[in-house]
Structure formats: C-alpha cells, structure tokens
Amino acid sequence: MQKEHNLSKNQKIIFDLIDKSRGPMKAYSILFNVQKKGIKAPLQVYRALDKLVEIGKIHKIESRNAFIACQNSNCQVSKATAFSICESCENVSEISNSKLSKYLSNFSDSSGMKYSKYNLEFFGLCKKCKSK
Amino acid sequence: MQKEHNLSKNQKIIFDLIDKSRGPMKAYSILFNVQKKGIKAPLQVYRALDKLVEIGKIHKIESRNAFIACQNSNCQVSKATAFSICESCENVSEISNSKLSKYLSNFSDSSGMKYSKYNLEFFGLCKKCKSK
DNA sequence: CTTATAAATGTTATATTATTACATACTGTT
DNA sequence: AACAGTATGTAATAATATAACATTTATAAG
Ligand SMILES: [Zn+2]
Ligand SMILES: [Zn+2]
Ligand SMILES: [Zn+2]
Ligand SMILES: [Zn+2]
Numbered sequence: 488m489q490k491e492h493n494l495s496k497n498q499k500i501i502f503d504l505i506d507k508s509r510g511p512m513k514a515y516s517i518l519f520n521v522q523k524k525g526i527k528a529p530l531q532v533y534r535a536l537d538k539l540v541e542i543g544k545i546h547k548i549e550s551r552n553a554f555i556a557c558q559n560s561n562c563q564v565s566k567a568t569a570f571s572i573c574e575s576c577e578n579v580s581e582i583s584n585s586k587l588s589k590y591l592s593n594f595s596d597s598s599g600m601k602y603s604k605y606n607l608e609f610f611g612l613c614k615k616c617k618s619k
Numbered sequence: 620m621q622k623e624h625n626l627s628k629n630q631k632i633i634f635d636l637i638d639k640s641r642g643p644m645k646a647y648s649i650l651f652n653v654q655k656k657g658i659k660a661p662l663q664v665y666r667a668l669d670k671l672v673e674i675g676k677i678h679k680i681e682s683r684n685a686f687i688a689c690q691n692s693n694c695q696v697s698k699a700t701a702f703s704i705c706e707s708c709e710n711v712s713e714i715s716n717s718k719l720s721k722y723l724s725n726f727s728d729s730s731g732m733k734y735s736k737y738n739l740e741f742f743g744l745c746k747k748c749k750s751k
Numbered sequence: 752c753t754t755a756t757a758a759a760t761g762t763t764a765t766a767t768t769a770t771t772a773c774a775t776a777c778t779g780t781t
Numbered sequence: 782a783a784c785a786g787t788a789t790g791t792a793a794t795a796a797t798a799t800a801a802c803a804t805t806t807a808t809a810a811g
Contacts, residue, residue, distance in 0.1 A: 495788055528791065533769065549681035552768065571732050584728055596716055599746035600703050606682065607739045614731040627759055660762065665798065684797065
C-alpha cells in the first residue's frame with residue numbers, strides 16, 4: 488500500500504509537470520516551465536525535488552542530473568532504483584524486475600557494510616536506436 | 620591483460636593525484652591541488668578526467684560528482700562499475716565481485732534494449748560508522 | 752625527413768547545476 | 782493561543798561543467 492502524501496502547492500505543480508513529461512527533466516528546465524505558475528527561483532524547484540525524491544514520487548537519474556516520475560506504483564521511497572538509459576536518444580525508463588531488485592536488495596559482501604539503498608543505471612541502445 | 624596506455628603529462632599528474640588520495644576527489648579540488656604543477660584551468664582537469672574515465676583508470680561516482688582510481692586491476696574500461704558508499708563518512712570503495720558483475724553484465728529484460736554498460740551505487744553505513 | 756592526422760594543451764569566457772542565508776507563512780497539535 | 786514542524790519567498794553565491802578558438806605535441810605513412 489502506498490502511503491498518501493499530501494503534496495504541497497509547489498510540490499504538486501512540479502510533480503505534475505515531471506509526471507506528464509515524456510522523459511527525465513532537468514531542474515532548470517522545470518524552473519522555466521513553472522515560472523508561469525509563480526515558481527521563480529531555483530531553490531523552490533530544488534526543495535520540491537528533494538521532497539519528491541524523499542517520498543519516492545520521483546527519482547534522480549544521477550548520470551544525467553535529471554528527474555523522472557516513478558514508474559513503479561510500489562516505489563514508496565527511493566531506496567532501490569534501476570534505470571535503462573539509451574545513450575543515443577537519451578530515453579530513460581525505470582526497470583521493474585523483481586528478480587533484479589531481490590538480488591540487489593539482498594546483496595552483501597565481505598566489507599561488513601550494511602546496504603540500505605542502491606541505484607543502478609544501465610546504458611545501451613534502445614530498440615529504436617539499435618535499428619537505425 | 621591490461622593494455623598499456625601512455626598517459627600524457629596532464630593525465631599523469633591528475634591520475635597520480637587521484638590514485639594516491641584516500642577517497643574520491645572532486646574536479647575543483649583536483650584543480651586546486653595541481654595548480655602548482657601548471658594546470659590552471661578547469662577544462663584541463665575535465666579533459667584529463669574524461670580520458671582517464673574512458674580508458675578505465677578512474678571512475679566517476681555519479682551521485683557525488685567525484686572521481687576515484689580504479690581499484691580493480693582488470694577494469695580496462697569503465698563499462699561495469701559498482702561502488703559502496705557510506706552515507707555517513709562518505710567512504711567509497713569499488714566492489715569487485717565476480718558473481719555480481721556476471722549477473723549484471725548478463726542482465727536483460729523485455730524492453731529489447733541491448734545493455735553495454737552499467738553503473739551501480741550501493742549506499743549504507745560502513746563498519747566503522749555502524750558501530751558509532 | 753616531410754607530410755598528414757590525431758591527440759593533447761593553453762586560455763578565456765560562459766553555461767549549468769546546486770546551495771547558503773535569512774525572513775516569512777502555513778499546517779496541524781496541544 | 783502557543784508551539785513545532787513544514788513549506789515558501791527572495792537574493793546572492795557556490796560548485797560543477799562546457800564552448801570556442803588557437804597552438805603544440807605525438808604517431809604513423811610515404
Ligand atoms: Zn520508482
Ligand atoms: Zn534510443
Ligand atoms: Zn574499476
Ligand atoms: Zn562510514
């Protein structure tokens with residue numbers, strides 16, 4: 488069950504924008520797009536992004552400094568994320584593969600480190616770009 | 620067998636610095652540290668970093684915008700990287716686990732995407748920080 | 752050795768991404 | 782009403798990264 492988070496005004500504006508965008512959005516592109524809604528400063532964007540990431544409504548694609556709406560209905564928090572990224576068209580999608588997530592969530596090694604979170608980014612060519 | 624790359628002057632200066640540093644280094648910290656060696660501009664640092672990443676001598680820790688020397692003697696190129704990152708002390712180490720790398724290198728899903736590269740970052744608390 | 756080519760360097764300016772600091776307002780609880 | 786926690790507004794600035802252009806050095810072929 489997904490906990491309902493009542494998004495604040497700015498959080499909602501920014502989440503809605505990211506959610507309906509086709510791909511990942513960058514912070515300043517978000518800023519540009521929400522200026523007509525009264526959000527004027529980078530910090531307002533970054534604060535909303537931080538919160539949305541924290542509650543798992545969006546994820547950050549670290550290698551791209553961009554943000555994407557969670558595509559798994561069950562990502563309550565951003566603790567276990569995996570993405571596939573096309574290096575040609577920059578299309579990004581969230582991988583939802585229970586075997587993979589189980590494997591990684593249970594991963595441990597000899598370092599004695601306790602892992603509580605991971606982020607995995609796969610790179611390659613998507614179907615479309617491969618056939619070009 | 621590791622191909623020998625003859626590093627250029629700037630590449631060598633910057634690699635040596637990263638290699639002997641304890642943890643990941645950020646670009647502008649590198650810049651600061653090599654100014655006495657005649658490297659004066661960010662671009663000189665970024666160019667060397669790009670090349671060193673390309674040939675696998677260093678890796679970028681995407682979530683930290685920082686660079687670390689490859690700790691696997693066999694990473695010829697930065698195609699398959701995994702790191703463990705302590706969220707308390709920011710200690711980073713490269714994970715060298717053949718099962719994990721095999722699992723991820725062979726990963727494929729129904730998207731039809733051909734994966735040629737991945738980067739995985741695990742987060743948690745290291746042994747030291749756990750026991751505090 | 753000369754010529755051609757690719758790789759690396761030097762330099763200035765600028766673009767992009769993200770945070771600090773401080774003041775104010777809203778929301779829910781006691 | 783008083784309090785605590787969360788969110789907002791605003792300005793300034795820090796941190797990260799790239800564009801553009803001129804020059805030099807290394808590598809390989811002829
Ligand atoms: Zn998700
Ligand atoms: Zn593509
Ligand atoms: Zn490596
Ligand atoms: Zn630690």
